Amino acid sequence: MYELGVVYRNITRADRAAADGLAALGSATVHEAMGRVGLLKPCMRPIYTGAQVSGTAVTVLLHPGDNWMMHVVAEQIRDGDIVVAAVTAECTDGYFGDLLATSFQARGARALIIDAGVRDVKTLTEMNFPVWSKAISSKGTIKATLGSVNIPVVCAGMLVTPGDVIVADDDGVVCVPYARALATLDAARKRESLEGEKRAKLAAGVLGLDMYKMREPLSAAGLKYID
Amino acid sequence: MYELGVVYRNITRADRAAADGLAALGSATVHEAMGRVGLLKPCMRPIYTGAQVSGTAVTVLLHPGDNWMMHVVAEQIRDGDIVVAAVTAECTDGYFGDLLATSFQARGARALIIDAGVRDVKTLTEMNFPVWSKAISSKGTIKATLGSVNIPVVCAGMLVTPGDVIVADDDGVVCVPYARALATLDAARKRESLEGEKRAKLAAGVLGLDMYKMREPLSAAGLKYID
Amino acid sequence: MYELGVVYRNITRADRAAADGLAALGSATVHEAMGRVGLLKPCMRPIYTGAQVSGTAVTVLLHPGDNWMMHVVAEQIRDGDIVVAAVTAECTDGYFGDLLATSFQARGARALIIDAGVRDVKTLTEMNFPVWSKAISSKGTIKATLGSVNIPVVCAGMLVTPGDVIVADDDGVVCVPYARALATLDAARKRESLEGEKRAKLAAGVLGLDMYKMREPLSAAGLKYID
Amino acid sequence: MYELGVVYRNITRADRAAADGLAALGSATVHEAMGRVGLLKPCMRPIYTGAQVSGTAVTVLLHPGDNWMMHVVAEQIRDGDIVVAAVTAECTDGYFGDLLATSFQARGARALIIDAGVRDVKTLTEMNFPVWSKAISSKGTIKATLGSVNIPVVCAGMLVTPGDVIVADDDGVVCVPYARALATLDAARKRESLEGEKRAKLAAGVLGLDMYKMREPLSAAGLKYID
């Protein structure tokens, strides 16, 4: 359960090189490199296609229909951060638009991940400020109730601790705990380095059945071919 | 509950200048200008991005799986209208395609808002005829049952009266009652005129906390900073 | 109920000319030409817009979170096929990415229809390998359990028999039984040949009410106009 | 769109005998008697089974997470009323519990229909105060924002005007416009009077095919029997 009304100013951010480097690997490879955990629910979709980012999480907890804390979190953003916004109950309101995006971008934020809605998506797209959200909605919010900044939050079903690395692209959003960022970068790079050769073989018509030596285990499992 | 089998030919359309002028403000600003009411459910999404329109509503009530009344409403369209289609029960069928769009466009319609599905979306995109719907579906409909034209309808949870102004863009769809169109245009313009200066300040790194003088009320509400 | 652990190598594919020719008609026209049946649920959406394909179905039955059989089905693909993947229970995992797409494409597949999720959608888009799915997700899968290949499967609510023709575009996905492929092609072409003339009339302002002679049946059904 | 901040004290209630008499017919028969319109969405479910009520609607418009107006509507309740509560946006919070139910019951209300959530359902059941809602939730609400009382509202997709008759039972909730209450009662009674004889025949093994003389139209429509 959440602590309300607090702003933690000092958080331990993940290793910068790892936080920056994971973007290039993409969410699917990073998710695999971590052992298939860390993924936010697939209802989290980008407002435009093609963005691929990573950065360190600063978190904000909001109340339904109230975006007051978005202004509070803006002050805590540093270069290379990604804001992760959770809400205390289901809500699809548009908590975030072009003005807040201007402020976030000026503070150095690379993206917003929000378990709710956003608006002004045409302008956000022109600004190249990517957002992953579960809704797009013109519905505005009020500024009346305190939440918190930089506490651990549950965003789209995943626990995100301030300082964790967020990796987001067209496939979805993954959270890498800050203590595992470097190891995950290594594992993900290793994974990817093997893909070029595999891709060439598959493009040449080699079957995964042979390349991965699956025929024997499939047969052992009882697979039968019928002509 | 709905009156069935009637077509109202004479409706009071909102002030033309207001109906035309609201498009430039966009659905989010208009929604704010009305006091955060009037929004259709956010499941209403454009079939392609970038369209931003406003116009006067002509309404049509349909039955599930039956688009007969779409041909009846076509005759009632005038230049600058937007057709708002409601259905008497949940349905995602494709009620509308390129032929009807050709007819609607020829009659002067600017868009269709439909609480159901559409099809031929590739052609509609090429025609620049925007549609906001809750589904895209190849599923066709029959022509067997009477609905009504230009009665008040509930579309995506919102009551729309014929002659109201519809404002639609990538953020969603807002309905402005015809009697409030001019006042809403004024309020929305006033709202927007303030945004340029705010944007410049925020882009320069000024925080919303300071610009909106939020530090004191946040502190009064009990917000605590922890180092 | 499904037969598990079998791969049927010899299937009766629909007439090739029909399987190839139906793409040009599009899913909506084909669906109408069959009497408004054969449509997969509208939750099946393309990962990018603009693709319009048809081809013969090879089917694969998968288990939740397990894509082992995707490698088995790859071997059964022939030029002009479309892979139709069903899952034994609800699942949105990303069963398919750029490596499998490379393999499928090398084997001659034109598309994938999957009642689950896919990933690497940016790369799939660059490869021009279209996928219709109900989700996009970074979540990977394991390779542990046998399903089947080329048995009749239920995909997005529709029964698909191996060799049937699949027609897919921005409007959705339709399945044409292999025995009805040629007749459906004829009916769909006939249907489309009439559309040009209709479109011209409607563009000129002729109403569907008059073109389709609907005024009398509407009146007979009791429609009343009120001034 | 809604008028906010108003309470209409004088409403035209439907004929009392009709409002009282419709309960015995049940929502399914009443819905048929009106020509299959007037039904609220089937997500509206009773909090306990077996209740079957009808009464005149007093309406209340609420904001998400705010039940202030529930106290305002309480004063407008008269004997034989049913409170119909709509919300300006999607919300499943528990707006109503045993204290409000005590007050509503003391004022003469027969039930609550709410397009949101309720709580204290065990106590409400013991009190025999039925509620039809789309959710059950412990989540409380605040008292901060004005809505309205006795304006026309959209509840679960249906327009309800103050004074209309509400009929609710285990099958769902139907709204009968106050001007049609008497005619609907007549039609529903006529409909039901025929059911006893039909039931006896069907129980004796007579087929609907014969009783309703369907064999010929089915054959004319092309139905084929295959042995």
Place this chain on the structure above:
Amino acid sequence: MYELGVVYRNITRADRAAADGLAALGSATVHEAMGRVGLLKPCMRPIYTGAQVSGTAVTVLLHPGDNWMMHVVAEQIRDGDIVVAAVTAECTDGYFGDLLATSFQARGARALIIDAGVRDVKTLTEMNFPVWSKAISSKGTIKATLGSVNIPVVCAGMLVTPGDVIVADDDGVVCVPYARALATLDAARKRESLEGEKRAKLAAGVLGLDMYKMREPLSAAGLKYID
């Protein structure tokens, strides 16, 4: 894809003793005995708790909003059958009420499984006629379009062939192919005969960890205990 407008009068029903005997085992045990396949989607819920039935499937394919074929299927019911109703598209209308239930019961049907809605649920409960459906709705249907009887249908995601055995209880609905009915009955009985002894041990405080000898494989998989 479905064959429309046909009624198959002669179907091969599963072994009667197996069809009757499976009820006592329950859907969960039967589902396990088949290797965890055959389950209809869990959105299929009983209209009242406590019913536990099995029987041979007679199938009916319906169109959205049209229950004409329910009267056609009634004639094909024999003692010990369960009617399985599929719809060609998503629909929650109330296709079935107390009159049809009277007819079905008189013909010997034990239950209805319907991938849509039902009504008159209070009366159905009093009649002890169980229904598993995905919705309850007062909304009635018309009688206008031909479907089919006793063709294979997809019901709640599962392919059901006429003559298969249906097992339904509070946990859900399972379909057992008629050719596997006897073998499944044997396997399910064997499974259940072992449960009594297990239950006694567990009730005495023996852990599944020890009874199933899981400690070693858990440790081999890497499980660590931390004090």
Place this chain on the structure above:
Amino acid sequence: MYELGVVYRNITRADRAAADGLAALGSATVHEAMGRVGLLKPCMRPIYTGAQVSGTAVTVLLHPGDNWMMHVVAEQIRDGDIVVAAVTAECTDGYFGDLLATSFQARGARALIIDAGVRDVKTLTEMNFPVWSKAISSKGTIKATLGSVNIPVVCAGMLVTPGDVIVADDDGVVCVPYARALATLDAARKRESLEGEKRAKLAAGVLGLDMYKMREPLSAAGLKYID
């Protein structure tokens, strides 16, 4: 993100008297007493009505379709515990049935809260072993993958730490952090002690408008009465 493959044997349980005493207050009152936080999503429903429990949380993290860890958590249960089960991805499978319930009950567990499905609900009801879940499903699970026991988990959107107090009844499920259990008990009792008097007044016809002195603030907010 979750630590996998670990079992914490020593957890700090909340004060026993508080953990036991909160049941009597019920989830709605406890939720209010904590300032309207701590509620699991309202999709969590009891398998039978009338149960009202509280206890200390032991947590278990499961994988989709795999209930191996349910046997591991059984050993960690002590008298007065409630098992809280989370899953690493969306799943509605039936992870828990009468055998596990027998074991849990023998170990002293009072209930199960599971963000997935259960089965054997008829037997669980007879055993008086309550479960709150988001689904009921016959679908069984395998035993193949390690999760964890007694780590903090996200269950139905709420973070639950081992040792927290769970309060569950017909209205839903609330989590009270172990450090706040006593204070919450006090606050909840105080809250409830005031309700008796209020209820008597409301039952006598006094309006909440007067009892809570709302008329003035409503008028100040602009509420208008129209005759």
